[in-house]
Amino acid sequence: MDPFLIIGICGVAVLLVSLVFGELFDLEALAGDWFSTAALGGFVSALGFGGATAQALGAPQLVASLVGVGSGVLVGWFAAWLTRWVKNAGTDSTPTPQDMLGWDATVVSDVPADGYGAITVRRGGHTVRLNAKAERELPAGTAVHVTGVLSPTAVTVAATYPELL
Structure with a gap:
């Protein structure tokens, strides 16, 4: 078997192990995401398969090696960039009651006409x-929308389909 193919298969194995088990080695001390297991596996697999492709197209060993290293650097850089992007990607913050004005919700605990019940948004x-x-009694399961904010934990609601009550 061609040495480039063996290198490529080893790189794919490192990538699979990285996906299944996460980071194997604490390589972050070297340079953060640049030496992560995913970047290393991407570099090694692209080096192997890039070199094997160049060699199969008739390139001499030196040219095939250079093509392999070039493709490895490109794929390794992309894997490092993607890893860093995923780690630093923000998530949406939990919505506040002020954000929920006009949103639909469902009554989960009866809302009496003179007291409080509970809704889920x-x-x-x-x-x-x-x-x-609410202005009138709303039984559990009623579709409502948020009409006002009373406090950080309480809102006013109105039935979405009042004609059904």
């Missing part, structure tokens, strides 16, 4: 449960 992967007050 689901939006963007977040589930928020709040105390709720």
